[in-house]
Amino acid sequence: MSEYALEIRNVSHYFGDFRVLDNINLKVLPGQIVAVVGPSGCGKSTLLKAILGTHPPSEGEILADGVPVRGPTRDVGIVYQQYSLYEFLTAEKNVSFGLKLDESALWERFFLFPKYSKLRREHLRKSREFLERVGLEEACGKYPGEMSGGMRQRVAVAQAFIMKPKIVLLDEPFGALDEAMREELQNMLLKFYQENLIAKREGRRPEYTILMVTHELNEAIYVADRVIGMSRFHNDGHLGATIVYDRPCPIFHPDDERDYGKFVTQREELRRAVFDEEYIKHRDKYVTFWGELSQLAGSVANAGTH
Numbered sequence: 001m002s003e004y005a006l007e008i009r010n011v012s013h014y015f016g017d018f019r020v021l022d023n024i025n026l027k028v029l030p031g032q033i034v035a036v037v038g039p040s041g042c043g044k045s046t047l048l049k050a051i052l053g054t055h056p057p058s059e060g061e062i063l064a065d066g067v068p069v070r071g072p073t074r075d076v077g078i079v080y081q082q083y084s085l086y087e088f089l090t091a092e093k094n095v096s097f098g099l100k101l102d103e104s105a106l107w108e109r110f111f112l113f114p115k116y117s118k119l120r121r122e123h124l125r126k127s128r129e130f131l132e133r134v135g136l137e138e139a140c141g142k143y144p145g146e147m148s149g150g151m152r153q154r155v156a157v158a159q160a161f162i163m164k165p166k167i168v169l170l171d172e173p174f175g176a177l178d179e180a181m182r183e184e185l186q187n188m189l190l191k192f193y194q195e196n197l198i199a200k201r202e203g204r205r206p207e208y209t210i211l212m213v214t215h216e217l218n219e220a221i222y223v224a225d226r227v228i229g230m231s232r233f234h235n236d237g238h239l240g241a242t243i244v245y246d247r248p249c250p251i252f253h254p255d256d257e258r259d260y261g262k263f264v265t266q267r268e269e270l271r272r273a274v275f276d277e278e279y280i281k282h283r284d285k286y287v288t289f290w291g292e293l294s295q296l297a298g299s300v301a302n303a304g305t306h
């Protein structure tokens with residue numbers, strides 16, 4: 001197993017002559033929840049597609065748990081803004097669908113039926129376990145049409161995590177939800193983070209490693225433990241977007257009072273460093289995550305004592 005759940009090495013991407021991504025370098029530790037922000041059109045979704053393996057980058061290399069990404073695999077999961085569930089399957093069957101495809105061939109389902117039915121029971125058991133983790137234990141038998149937008153997004157999250165990926169990508173996952181629903185799903189991520197902390201304390205590898213694109217700066221700082229900003233406006237003469245901000249951010253417990261006032265300074269710094277074209281930026285001025293990691297370790301330990 002690699003030290004890093006995800007490693008991006010010198011990744012650039014072009015559409016024709018248009019340089020979208022310029023020399024992206026990033027390492028993500030298992031158990032990190034990393035938020036990615038940046039102006040619309042700067043290449044966030046392009047980067048996620050490269051990590052997913054569906055659209056390989058023009059230059060550079062991406063590794064999931066030390067293994068080069070050469071195409072979509074179980075190692076990288078994704079949840080999009082618009083829920084992508086099968087309307088004709090219940091929540092339980094939606095969540096177990098990936099396991100069914102991946103772990104049983106069609107001929108086995110017919111010709112080795114007793115073996116398959118045992119495997120199927122195991123898949124459905126796991127599916128219920130993951131639905132419980134996203135707070136949907138009551139909704140196993142419901143069809144997507146019978147669920148709210150927030151419930152459907154939870155099913156999509158369970159669908160991604162049941163495959164035990166090394167990393168899950170979320171592309172504006174809560175963008176289509178109303179405020180209350182959005183807050184509930186943010187809390188779900190905070191709970192995942194607490195589970196990660198428990199795993200680390202017990203010497204296990206944390207299960208939830210997430211890279212989440214969001215256009216909401218408060219959401220980025222609130223749910224993540226690390227925020228990355230991408231921008232084309234950096235001053236070293238190239239045009240594509242690169243990482244211009246990479247800093248740790250405060251950890252919140254799901255039971256904490258939701259007080260965005262606590263990180264107003266960091267939000268302002270992030271806004272200027274990533275979105276303000278007039279602001280003088282130097283590529284590495286705010287790319288200080290690894291230097292700050294030792295301080296982060298201290299605050300994680302404190303957050304874990306709740």
Ligand SMILES: Nc1ncnc2c1ncn2[C@@H]1O[C@H](COP(=O)(O)OP(=O)(O)OP(=O)(O)O)[C@@H](O)[C@H]1O
Nearest residue numbers: 015016020038039040041042043044045046047215
């Ligand atoms: N298949 C494509 N062919 C040509 N250009 C593309 C293609 N896909 C994306 N682009 C361009 O690449 C740039 C980055 O697009 P991308 O969707 O990655 O941005 P984004 O940061 O996700 O934006 P948003 O925040 O609006 O979702 C945009 O200028 C877009 O027009």
Ligand SMILES: [Mg+2]
Nearest residue numbers: 044045046171
């Ligand atoms: Mg996008």
